[in-house]
Amino acid sequence: MNIDELSPPERRLWEAFPRGESVDLSSTDPGLSDPATADRWGPDRYIRAEVLVALLAGAVEPESGHVAAVRLSGARILGSLNLGHAQVDVPLALTNCVFDEAPHFYWASMDSVHMMRCRMPGLVASGTRVDGHLWLEGSQVSGGLLLDGAHIAGILNMSGVHLLNPGGDALLADRLSVDANVYCDQGFTANGEVRVPGARVGGQLILRKARLHNPSGAALYASRLEVAANMFCDGGFSAQGSIRLRGARVGGYLSFVGARLSCPEGIALNADDLAVETDVYCSDGFTSHGGVTFAGARVSGQLSLRGARLHNDSGTALSLQRLQAEEVLLRPAEQVKGVTDLSFAKINLLRDDPATWPERLQLDGLQYETLEPPLTARDRLNWLRRDTDGYQPQPYERLAQTYRALGLDADGRSVLLAKARDRRKTQGIPRKIVGWFQDVLVGYGYRPFRAASWLMFLLVFGTIVFSLHRPAILNEDDHPHFNAFFYTLDLILPIGDLGQERVFAPEGVYQWIANLIVIMGFVLGLTVAAGATRALSRE
Template identity: 45%
Template sequence: MSVGNDIAATGLVCHGQVRLNGAIVTGEVNLNDAVLHHPGHDALHAETLSVGTDLRAMRLRAHGRVNVSGARIPRHLNLAHARLRNPGGQALRASSCVIGELWLREAAPIEGVVNLRGSQVDLLHIAPETWPDRVRIDGLSYRRLTPDLPAEQRLPVLEREESGYLPYAYEQLTAAYRIAGDDAAARTVQLAKLRRHRRTLPRYARAWGHLQDITVGYGFRPMRAAGWLLALLLTGATAFALAHPRPLKADEAPDFNPVFYTVDLLLPIADFGQQSAFAPQGWAQWLSYALIVTGWILATTIAAGITRSLSRQ
């Protein structure tokens, strides 16, 4: 079907299927306040629909699948205040679409799968509570997200992807926050991506990942390293102040300093001459071993985090 103007069907009530697949409409399609009832099947079948401006479906009530796969909508696909229901199936299929702005503002929580695979959207307006329990967003690209929300509120949606872990989905969300100028949120998303990826790794790799996460947050939380180093420095300095290690050569040994002795143990690149001049005994010796091993691990983890930070920049 080819329509040289608009299709106006506001308030339409249909028991069965509305078919607009392959239609070319030079104006807009207006389905505001429509009620479409076709449970378990396509309530709106509009695959490869091409409109000149908008597909308006504000306050749409659809019991059945809304299928606009492959549609070309240069301005708005407006589903604000809509209620989409198709339990056990797809409630909204908008895969492989090119859409200017997709609006689900103040829509009811969607009952059924949302499929946006491979679609290109300039602006995506959907609140986290509107998304259903299962989504298909592999290959979905968007530039902007509204409303403006912290990353912690949007990350759970990525966990609902039916295909499992998708690195691209995290990269896309990161890019959207960077475009918005929210670098802190972008780092939060990247950290969540690495944590999610860790769950797919073998057990030994997961252990190394946990260590990087706890110490420096995979390089996204570098101040944690300073905190760990300070805590270990205070522990070692206090312990060695109470139990001075014996000098290896009493006539040649410098004055003992518990702080710099601990620094020598912790940092592989540090050499204040304390570690080579004194030898602890008993429990202090085991503490020194622990500080050396911990220092090496921490230094390696910090180096990995710095490398990852530099590669991002």
């Protein structure tokens, strides 16, 4: 490029480049300092894109003892800044600049790139390698920011960036690799889908106070995302559209504290198969209009839903199906509006609050070691009976086992008795009748003292009946002494012989009474023995 063909502002930039000096073309008029007023800027602020390309491609040698760089402020860039496949060894720093066309860094290898508070109709950096930082702080990019397959060796700073591409990809960053932190905070907004599936962040991913808007689809599509440290979606974070973190990996903790998510017709937060090495916080004002699912997720620490508000009246508001977590704090600010699915989850410590128990639960297959608060069996049975699938045996067995592990055998038996009674409601009429008699007589075997009371009743009843109606002697040659009490006791005992039953035989209706006492004595005696055995072999 011939220097004689350069305009005065271009000549200033050309001469400043070898020493890395800054060129500021900003107007002294405060009304023309904002890039939004670029349509009113004059030729004294115009820089052709081909001039920037020439400088960045090595048209001018650096001055000895200086680091060459393009440092430009307040300019309007005319034409296409196309650095596709270029090798750029000098820094590029543009501030408060406006681009007529989207810059193209496709598969370029670049030094650090700073484009702060700039306005661009798009930015194509697919496959780009940046050996330093990529700094886009405060810029506005319409038409899509493309970083798919890019590799940034330093920080990716998009603090305060506004991405505008309604109905399309506001940020396309599939398989993006950033070795340090990624900042999408301090007023970061995106109108359109933010895509980072398969991306890798070597430090922290910060979306604090970010606002994402794509109500017709995914506001944040981050399946298989890998974050080496913490991920923050808090401090006023909001999203219109779904957040998809399926299969993502977070090496620190994941925070949605106070976040507001809205996807009324679907899943507001999909964290299925998520893996987090420490804690997950969906708490302290976290609000979701739409489902929240952690199905199959693995949380090494605590999953906290303390103070959360979950709304999905037409379906599942919270799914923890197959979740594996050390602790789940399920104490929302209000009752969950919708189904809470805990089926087949494995939780060491489950903390909840009876005041905010969901009206609808799914508990089949849920495994836990400790419940806090433990509550009485009657209260916890009210929790079990909220299961929308109706009677399922496993939740009763798990709860009874928990009580027995705490040494609360009476509560454990109460749960198992409730299990038998609730099962009876699902059976046919004949089984219901048999079950009812089992319940009344022996409490399905879980009320041995009730069986003992019936035995005492039988003993008293038989003693009175056979005192008034003495049975006949089987052998008239014998004249044994008859004792109604010992005769009845002989009938009741399933084993042993007191010498009465084999000598005396009642007739007629009294024979039926004797046989009934024998049968009931056998059944009730086994029940008492089983209860005593359980007491002696307490787990």
